[in-house]
Amino acid sequence: xxxxxxxxxxxxxxxxxAAAAPAPEPLAMLTIVDGEAVVIREASRLAPAEGIKxxxxxxxxxxxxxxxxxxxxxxxxxxxxxxxxxxxxxPRLAGRPAGRFYLLQGWxxxxxPAAFAGPVFNSPLFDATGIAQRAVxxxxxxxxxxxxxxxxxxxxxxxDGRPLGNVTLKSEQFLTRNPDAKGNVAxxxxxxxxxxxxxxxLDTLPSRLERFKGREIxxxxxxxxxxxxxxxxxxxxxxxxxxxxxxxxxxARNADFRRGLVANLRGHPEWxxxxxxxxxxxxxxxxxKPH
Amino acid sequence: xxxxxxxxxxxxxxxxxxxxxxxTIARTLLQQNAHDEVLDRxxxxxxxxxxxxxxxxTQIAPLLETQMKYTFLPQSVPxxxxxxxxxxxxxxxxxxxxxxxxxxxxxxxxRAQDWEEDVIQQFKQNPERTEFVGQRSTPSGPxxxxxxxxxxxxxxxxxxxxxxxxxxxxxxxxxxxxxGFGWTMTEVLGAQVVSVPMSVPLERxxxxxxxxxxxxxxxxxxxxxxxxxxxxxxxxRPVSRLSTLSDRVSLGELDAPEFSTRxxxxxxxxxxxxxxxxxSLVHALKLLxx
Numbered sequence: 001x002x003x004x005x006x007x008x009x010x011x012x013x014x015x016x017x018a019a020a021a022p023a024p025e026p027l028a029m030l031t032i033v034d035g036e037a038v039v040i041r042e043a044s045r046l047a048p049a050e051g052i053k054x055x056x057x058x059x060x061x062x063x064x065x066x067x068x069x070x071x072x073x074x075x076x077x078x079x080x081x082x083x084x085x086x087x088x089x090x091p092r093l094a095g096r097p098a099g100r101f102y103l104l105q106g107w108x109x110x111x112x113p114a115a116f117a118g119p120v121f122n123s124p125l126f127d128a129t130g131i132a133q134r135a136v137x138x139x140x141x142x143x144x145x146x147x148x149x150x151x152x153x154x155x156x157x158x159x160d161g162r163p164l165g166n167v168t169l170k171s172e173q174f175l176t177r178n179p180d181a182k183g184n185v186a187x188x189x190x191x192x193x194x195x196x197x198x199x200x201x202l203d204t205l206p207s208r209l210e211r212f213k214g215r216e217i218x219x220x221x222x223x224x225x226x227x228x229x230x231x232x233x234x235x236x237x238x239x240x241x242x243x244x245x246x247x248x249x250x251x252a253r254n255a256d257f258r259r260g261l262v263a264n265l266r267g268h269p270e271w272x273x274x275x276x277x278x279x280x281x282x283x284x285x286x287x288x289k290p291h
Numbered sequence: 292x293x294x295x296x297x298x299x300x301x302x303x304x305x306x307x308x309x310x311x312x313x314x315t316i317a318r319t320l321l322q323q324n325a326h327d328e329v330l331d332r333x334x335x336x337x338x339x340x341x342x343x344x345x346x347x348x349t350q351i352a353p354l355l356e357t358q359m360k361y362t363f364l365p366q367s368v369p370x371x372x373x374x375x376x377x378x379x380x381x382x383x384x385x386x387x388x389x390x391x392x393x394x395x396x397x398x399x400x401x402r403a404q405d406w407e408e409d410v411i412q413q414f415k416q417n418p419e420r421t422e423f424v425g426q427r428s429t430p431s432g433p434x435x436x437x438x439x440x441x442x443x444x445x446x447x448x449x450x451x452x453x454x455x456x457x458x459x460x461x462x463x464x465x466x467x468x469x470x471g472f473g474w475t476m477t478e479v480l481g482a483q484v485v486s487v488p489m490s491v492p493l494e495r496x497x498x499x500x501x502x503x504x505x506x507x508x509x510x511x512x513x514x515x516x517x518x519x520x521x522x523x524x525x526x527x528r529p530v531s532r533l534s535t536l537s538d539r540v541s542l543g544e545l546d547a548p549e550f551s552t553r554x555x556x557x558x559x560x561x562x563x564x565x566x567x568x569x570x571s572l573v574h575a576l577k578l579l580x581x
Binding site for chain 1: 354356357358360361362460461464
């Protein structure tokens, strides 16, 4: 009887406690949405709209036809995203300081407020540890570029997630980086880079944060995620992707999602335990505790 | 010589003298006015160029600042934008030529020619001078020009024109490090020059002159016709009739009809006097006969 009463109390209190739990603190806001884009929160795809608040570990992606998507952080940092870009807000990175966002792929123009301190953003080939004013970054499969548009840019180069050295770009210097070698610094960006820079990056737009102050704009849910929606993240560098296992563990029960995970398991072996837990059960006679 | 002929001869001489004097004065005044008008329009164009330059420096260049980090945009250069705007204006006013002639320009198209260098040197030697109007000979005829000094008054310009190191790299990439640097504030760097062929004011003056002379001649003809008609109607015809009647009366034709006129002018008074004289003559002859 006593056990029943306790269970009943727990059942009643659970929703109350859940409702009383503090809402996640928003870290940034979408202030410009021009063209095709999507926000992935937990395991949902949300339609982006100007004024939507972004939470820790939200993923923001622009499509190939996207023009400009602006993220303004609470501390004044502004990230403009070009077409075909994938970023995660405030990533959890194992083993190195996490910046305001992780740029997995695409184009970003980062504008730092005066006296901005701390890591700015992370990416597969370098972490931006300081940006004095403005920098334009391109991360594509096979290479990456940084143009210090105004002010110095401090970078910590990485190879396979391990430190490779630090480099500071002076204003208007340009860094070209491929995965196998240290970056090459030039005094000017290459004509090919200038050709490819998204046109919307060529103008300096003022902050639009004030326009949405005090307004609560709820994002509209589009659908759940499919494997293809997040495969690039699931196969990202190990320091980043480790956090996606608990996040999308539930999706592994979806047949299509599971099929995708299994087919590319070599790219994300940490999912093996989730996909095939039976392999990790203690064998008969094994007295060691399962991991 | 008949009265009408005498009258017309005198009128013609007076008119020819008057038309000659009026033509000479009108031609001089019209040429001077046309020249002044051309210079005024040139000044207006120059001020337009200055306004465009200022607008570009203060409003357009800051907007293009970010783009200039990637590619040099001549549209952000005041001299370029003013030249482009005036080149557009020249489609409607092809006779006017504008050039921001510089001694040490970034864009080679702005480099001063020999005669422009002389003008710039005059401004350098007389810093107080604000305008210079002159004429020069060209293969296509004499040309009048108006020039004003170009001085650096906005310190923002030094960003591109002080040293190669300070200049935007895309600009150095485009124009090279040799020209357009070392400018200093308030130094005379060049001259805005608007040139107009002399034939332009002269043609305008001639056109106006022809109109004025044609109008004067037309008015003269009208006056001649009107005066001739009036002279014929009011003087010559009644006097001729009176003369014919006098001839008939003097030849003894006492029953000739009376000269009738309702006019009250001098001719009317003369006719009345003649009628009275004729009555007196008839009366005297009748007395003699009786």
